Amino acid sequence: MSWPFAFSALLLLVSSFQRAAAQDDGPKGTCKRTSTCKCKYENGWTIDLTPLKGVGGPRFTDIWDGQYYYDVNLCSDFSQTHCSSATVCQRDLYNEWGFTCGQSQNSYFATEGTRLFLYYIGGEDGRTSRIELTCSTEDGSLVAFGETIELEYDFELKSIYACAQVPQPSALSPGSVLLLIFFVGFIVYFCVGMIVMRFGRHAEGREIVPNVLFWTQLPGLVKDGVLFIWHTIRGGGGGSSGDGGGTGTSSTNTKYDTLCSAPPRLLFLSPLTCASSQRSCDFRNEMSRTIMRCGVGVLLSLLLATGCYGEVCKKEGPCKCRSSKGVMDLSPLQNGTDSEPIFSQISDGKYLYDYSPCADFSNNHCTDVAVCQVAGNTSDSWFNCGKATDTSFGISDADQNIYIDYKGGDPQSNISRSSRVICVCDPSTRALIEAFGDGGTLEYDFTLTSKYCCFVSVPQEGGGGISPGSIMLIVFFNLLFVYLFVGILYMKFGTGAQGKEVMPNGNFWFALPGLIKSGIVFTFRCGKVDTAGSYENIK
Template identity: 30%
Template sequence: MATRYQVILAISLTVLPLVSFGEITKCDKLTSCSCKTDKGVVDLTPLTGTNGPRFKDFPAPSGDKFSWNPCKPFSEGKCKGVAACQIQNLIPPSYFNIGSQDSATFSIDQGLKLTYNADTFFDQPGAPNTARTTKVSLVCDESNDPGELTVDGETPAGSAVYLMTLTSKYACEAIPSSEGGISVGTVLDIILLVGAALYICVGVGFQKYARKAEGREIFPNYSFWVGLPGLIRVEDLWLDTLATMPDDDRCRQLGDYMTNFWGSMFKDISATTGDQFSWNPCKPFTEGGCKNVAACQIQNANPPAYFNIGTQDSAKFQVKNGALTLTYTATTFLGSELEAGFLRTAIITLVCDKTVEGTLKATGEKPASSGKYLMTLTSKYACESSGSDVTVTYSLSVGSILVITFVSLLVVYVAVGVSVQKFVRKAEGKEVIPNLNLWSSLPGLIKAGFLFTVKCGKGGQYDNI
């Protein structure tokens, strides 16, 4: 007596051979060399010849030769801008256009076929027009890369119908990871990279020519980016600076807004003496022979000499003659450390100007050989704030920035999308618009969703959405 599993196995073995797996029943044209099935896409683009036909002068049993190129027109002899060409076995040979790219159609006729048409006029004056048709049978073979073409030629003779068969992995249905072929992540990466490039190029141009910025200030939102690592940190570093200040001056601070976390915020600022000076508020930096300093003198020599003229832990705020100064000190040993050290002092006068992001002017050593180095910072961060928070204002509102970002990304999306569709996927006509099906169906989807919401789901078929 047969068991239940034996019955199931017998039924499976009987039914499965009747089921046709992988048979294509429909393929809607996307381009002249690709079509979309219910499961995926048949795309012959990788077989496209760029400097002539991919399949050139393939012989038929009749002795004639045939050339064919998917996707892109080619010229050979008197065949100009064609998809397929017949080279008749004569002396000299005759060339006949037997199909153009724009006539390409996909159909199911004992398998998937790609058909081309063309009207051909014989060379003789007054000769009749002959409509010629080329039919290429597309046979899927995953192991055949790039593919083989066999040519049957004119079948039957005198019919002006020319048969070929392409056996290739590219005649198989490819199931894309997404509708666009390129993943969403790849598209977002492209948009992000191009958007960043636009941001830098447009921002630098705007800073340099509209705002007349110079030096590092031409980088858009420079203070924001250099201060970002400090803003991300959980610990509020600038509170440490405030803790060392007198109570009366506690509301005066520079904070991390003008701190460079990779080097000096103000680097190699030239003084009238010919020397250069670098300074970084809040965090130590290293430049040349200056190691972990707050300020550095680069003496005008060959090679240049570097001197530590102040450390962060020596910072003091003082008010002299109504002006707020930030003073640093450091002891520098000219020779060996066994010799007496030379005390150097950097004195930075802080000037409040709410219209200036931050500019530093270096006066240099004054008086000469005094070991005192004078600089002046003019900045909105040198102004008193109302409390512990510093409000940073921008000339562009958040809304303006969002609009500029949206428009920039839209332009990038259209430009990159059209390029991919046209040059990578060989799309034509309106198909070059990226995600055409989505955008063309979007109004209908919005309408259906609106009606469903208004009717609270009653009296409608939500499946239509």
């Protein structure tokens, strides 16, 4: 029984090592263009600059190289006074003339060592722009270096969107692990069973299928089980009380009486065992009942686990969390400012609020808070509605948006206040916040719409997902549990063992501590044994 699990564990380890290697080594090979501002590496990692696309015009304007100005829009062309259908437009100091220095439709990616460049060609007189993509925590900053080679203009883009994104999905889910173990175990069960039946028991024809009687009767058992449940739900099949009824009702009741009183079938034991001894027959029936009970319990547990298991976003900072979709990080909104609120004078129609997503602030009204309710224009009319030092993350069931809870209040008056900020992803919006008040509950609701509320897939330090060691532990403890459970049942009902004898391979387990001790002593003595024969006495 352990072979299927061992084989599935081996496959799990191989696949997990491959995934871990693909994630830990980072992007490999060249980055092949998939759109105007996207590319994909050979091992699945991607670069996506789409969030930096300008709306209605260039994303980066008036980039100065010391001699000329440049306007740049990475993902689409734009037109203005001196440039038409341009991704990069060069202008003179007085805006009297301009040249198109590249078009998005003629873009390509190139790798030079560990550096990645995005080229835009097709400009006037053969002008070309080269942008080096540098991974950074910044939202996006562009630096111009001018014409380093004739008619070739160099830039450097520093952005979080220039970071290579780990291929998705990044990890096996618990359900995937269970399904993989089940199907691999199922296949190995049939393969090994057919070999044993063919060469071990010299079976022929359909008899080489392990437990062939069970599998041939399985459709009928399923049908009988469904009809039996339906019969029970319908209250015993209607006219079973015997009031006239018809012969159909009587035969149905007899059928189910026979079904309930018949010895249960067992997957792992041949029905021929019952003919050999009463003990084997009792063991088979008891084992069948136990497995059926446990099967129902395991099935219900899996259904409950599947229903209760949901997406989570693990906190990695006051305004940063990680889920299976990637990382949501509001820190670019903070922009290095801790002393002042990022959002001020937010009105819910009754009160005003100041809010800073990632750090506590102090101003004329508030002291060391992340969310401050200002009830008036005087400095003593404010309330602590949440601190950045006490945040937690969650995912709403309705729309799957991330929310951040800030806890605050007044410790002296023992009045607690809290704020919930729901983050709505919008790649075209930097930041827009709305306040909805508390409705008298002292729990204040806000909605923050921002591109920083979108998940960005970035590698996790130390790797992500289920590690090979975790998979080994999961498989090991499952095997140990099955070994002990089935072994104890077999020793109890199959051999009639009592007391500590029901432990499978009990002599080995009881002698194991002494064997370990003897092995350690033998190792420390470098293999030397007592000439008096003490090593012979180890039992």
